[in-house]
Amino acid sequence: MEKVVSLCKRRGFVFQGSEIYGGFVGSFDYGPYGVELANNIKAVWWKAMVQSERNIVGLDSAIVTHPKVWEASGHVSGFSDPMVECLECNTRARADHLLEEINVSADEKMSIEEINNIFDANRDKLVCPKCGQKNFSAVRQFNLLAQTNLGNFSEDWSKEPTYLRGETCQGIYLNFKNVLDSTRVKVPFGIAQIGKAFRNEIAPRQYIFRKREFEQMEMQMFVSPEEEIPLYEVWKAKRMQYYIDLGFKADNLRFHEHENLVFYAKAAFDIEYNFPFGFKELEGVHARGNYDLTQHQTFSGVSMEYTDPYTNEKYIPHVIETSVGLDRTFLAVMTEFYDEDELGGETRVVLRLPKQLAPIKVAVFPLLKNRPELVAKAEAVFALVSKEMRAEFDDNGNVGKRYRRQDEIGTPYCVTIDFETLGEEKPELKDTVTVRHRDTGEQERVAIGDLIKHLI
Ligand code: GAP
Numbered sequence: 001m002e003k004v005v006s007l008c009k010r011r012g013f014v015f016q017g018s019e020i021y022g023g024f025v026g027s028f029d030y031g032p033y034g035v036e037l038a039n040n041i042k043a044v045w046w047k048a049m050v051q052s053e054r055n056i057v058g059l060d061s062a063i064v065t066h067p068k069v070w071e072a073s074g075h076v077s078g079f080s081d082p083m084v085e086c087l088e089c090n091t092r093a094r095a096d097h098l099l100e101e102i103n104v105s106a107d108e109k110m111s112i113e114e115i116n117n118i119f120d121a122n123r124d125k126l127v128c129p130k131c132g133q134k135n136f137s138a139v140r141q142f143n144l145l146a147q148t149n150l151g152n153f154s155e156d157w158s159k160e161p162t163y164l165r166g167e168t169c170q171g172i173y174l175n176f177k178n179v180l181d182s183t184r185v186k187v188p189f190g191i192a193q194i195g196k197a198f199r200n201e202i203a204p205r206q207y208i209f210r211k212r213e214f215e216q217m218e219m220q221m222f223v224s225p226e227e228e229i230p231l232y233e234v235w236k237a238k239r240m241q242y243y244i245d246l247g248f249k250a251d252n253l254r255f256h257e258h259e260n261l262v263f264y265a266k267a268a269f270d271i272e273y274n275f276p277f278g279f280k281e282l283e284g285v286h287a288r289g290n291y292d293l294t295q296h297q298t299f300s301g302v303s304m305e306y307t308d309p310y311t312n313e314k315y316i317p318h319v320i321e322t323s324v325g326l327d328r329t330f331l332a333v334m335t336e337f338y339d340e341d342e343l344g345g346e347t348r349v350v351l352r353l354p355k356q357l358a359p360i361k362v363a364v365f366p367l368l369k370n371r372p373e374l375v376a377k378a379e380a381v382f383a384l385v386s387k388e389m390r391a392e393f394d395d396n397g398n399v400g401k402r403y404r405r406q407d408e409i410g411t412p413y414c415v416t417i418d419f420e421t422l423g424e425e426k427p428e429l430k431d432t433v434t435v436r437h438r439d440t441g442e443q444e445r446v447a448i449g450d451l452i453k454h455l456i
Contacts (some may be wrong), residue, residue, distance in 0.1 A: 001275075001335075004334045007338065008334065011408055012033050014028050014031060014207075014330075015028065015121055025390060028208050028211060028327075030305065031396060032359075033360070034359075035407050036390060037353075037357060038326060039257035039358045040070065040356060041329050041333065042326060042354075045192065045329075046058070048330075049217075049219050049322075050192050055185060055188060056190035056191070056219060057179060057189070057191055059191050059193045060193065060194075060195065061171025061175060062171065063198075064151075064162055065162075065165060065170065065174065067115060068299050069148055072298070073170050073173075073292065073296075075145050079200075081138055081202055082094060082106070082110075082140070082153065083095065083139065084139050084140075084266065085137040086131060086136060087132050087136065089128060091128055091131070092203065094203050095115055095119050095139040098129075099119065102125050104118060106118050106119075109262065110260065111154070112139060115139050118199055119136075121198050142202055144166060144200050145163045145200070146164045146166075146198040146212070147162070147164075149162075151349055152196055155210075164442070165195075165198065167192070168193050168196075168197055168216045169292075175191065176222065177302065177304065180306070181192055187308070188227055190219050190222070191222075192217075193219075194215065194218075196214070196215050198213050206275070208331050209275065209328055214327045217325075218322065218323045219321070219322045220319050220320070221320040221321075222306070222317035225318050227292070227318075228318040232266070232267055232285070232320050235320050236406055239271060239322050240253065243271070243273075252336060253274070253282075254270070254279060256269065263286060264289045265286060265291075266289055269284075269285050269289040271284075271285065273332045273335075274335075282325070283325075284322075284323045285320075285322050286320070286323070288318070288348070289318050290318045292319055292430075293317060303387060310330070312420055333353070334351070337352045337410065339351070350408070354441060358409075358411060359390065359410065360391065360409060360410075360411045361389040362391045362392075362411065362412070362414070363394055363406045364392060364394070364417070365394055365402050365414060365415070365416045365417065369396070375395065377417045377421055377422065378393065379393070385415070387426070388452050389456075399416060403436060403441075410438070412438050412439075413435055413437065414435070414438075415434065415435055416433060418434060421448075429445065431447060432447050435451075435454065
C-alpha cells in the first residue's frame with residue numbers, strides 16, 4: 001500500500017485534497033496522470049456497459065434532487081452506520097470496523113440493539129484507534145446523507161434540507177419513465193450512469209477506498225419478475241468476467257454473498273478485490289425486486305407501471321443493479337498492475353497497465369535535446385501520434401531515465417528519434433524510429449508511416 005500511495009503522489013496520480021491547508025479528511029484530488037487513468041476507467045466501463053450492450057442506454061442525472069427522493073428511497077430514515085465515540089479523545093469510529101479488527105463480525109444492516117450487544121460483549125478488547133483507550137460511548141446510528149442549502153434561502157434551512165445524492169442510481173429510477181417514453185427500449189433494458197456521490201462517512205480510511213466524495217458507475221437493468229433471477233446470474237458472471245478481461249488475476253477476485261439481505265432484495269453478492277489491506281468490496285451486484293420503483297410511485301404519485309407490448313401484462317419492473325466505485329477501481333488497478341522487476345541490470349518500478357487504461361499511450365523522445373534536427377523530427381512525430389492518442393513529449397535527461405519515468409506511469413510504448421531516423425548512419429533506416437516496449441524492454445525499428453497502425 002505504501003508503495004502504491006507513494007507512486008501516486010510522486011508521479012501525480014493522486015493528491016491529498018486541500019493539501020496546502022493541511023488536508024481535508026476523506027477528500028482526494030486526481031492529478032495529471034490520475035485524471036487520465038480515471039477517465040480511461042470510466043471509458044472502459046462505458047464501453048462494456050453501454051456501447052457493447054444493445055439494450056442499455058446512458059444517463060447523466062442531477063446531483064441535487066427533490067428532497068422527497070431520499071425519503072422514498074429510505075435514505076433519510078435508514079441510511080446510517082453504527083458510530084461510537086471515544087470518551088477520552090472524542091474520536092468517532094465505526095463500531096462495525098472496530099469489531100472487524102478483532103475478528104468479530106457486525107453488519108451495518110443489524111439493528112442498533114444487536115450491534116450494541118455485540119459491542120458491549122467485546123468492550124474489553126476494543127481500543128480507540130487514536131488514543132488507545134478503551135472508554136467508548138454506546139453505539140448509535142449516524143445518518144450518512146450529506147445536506148446542502150442549494151436553492152434553500154431560509155436561515156434554518158437544515159430543518160428542511162436538500163441532499164447531495166448518496167448514490168447515483170436514484171437518478172436512474174427518477175428517469176425510468178422518461179427513458180421508456182423517449183427511446184425505443186423495452187423491458188428488459190438498462191440505464192447506466194457515472195457520477196459523483198457523497199456520504200458523510202464517519203471514518204474515511206484506506207486512502208481512496210472510502211472517501212466522502214466519490215464516484216460511482218452504476219447500471220440498473222429493468223426486468224420482468226420472472227427474469228430477475230436468471231438475468232441476475234448473467235450479470236453476476238458478466239461483471240466478474242469484466243475484471244478478468246481487463247487483466248486482473250482471478251486469484252485476486254472473489255464473490256462474497258451478503259449474509260443479511262434487506263427485506264426486498266432477492267440476491268446480493270459483492271465482487272471483492274484483494275486490496276493491500278485484504279479482500280474488500282469493489283462492486284455490488286444486487287437483485288432488488290421492484291422496491292425502488294414502487295417507493296417512487298408511492299411518494300410521487302406517478303405510475304411506474306410497464307405494459308408488456310406483447311402480452312399487455314402490467315407490472316412494476318424489477319431491478320438488477322451493478323454498482324462499482326471509480327475510486328476503488330482506481331486503487332485496485334494501481335495495486336494489481338504495480339510491479340518491480342530487473343531490466344538491464346537495474347531494478348525498476350513498472351506499472352503494467354492494460355493499454356486501454358494507460359494515462360499516456362506513447363512517449364516521444366528526441367535522442368538529444370541539443371540537436372535541433374532531432375528535436376524538430378521528434379516534434380513532427382509527436383504532432384502525428386498525439387492526434388490519435390494521448391502522447392507525451394520528453395527531452396529531459398538521458399533516454400534510460402526517460403524510459404524509467406514512463407515505466408512508472410505505465411506508458412506501453414516509447415518512441416525515440418535518433419540519428420538513424422535522420423538517415424545519417426544507414427540511409428535505409430531514414431524515417432524509421434525505435435519503438436521500445438514497456439513490459440519487456442524490447443526495441444524494434446518501425447517506419448514513421450506505419451507508426452500509428454503499429455501502436456494501435
Ligand atoms: N446503489 C447501490 C450502492 O450505492 P453501495 O454498496 O453502497 O451500493 C456501491 O456502493 C459501490 O460504491 C461500492 O461497491 C464501492 O465501490 C463504492 N463506494 C461506496 N461507498 C464508497 C466510499 N465511501 N468511497 C468510495 N467508494 C465507495
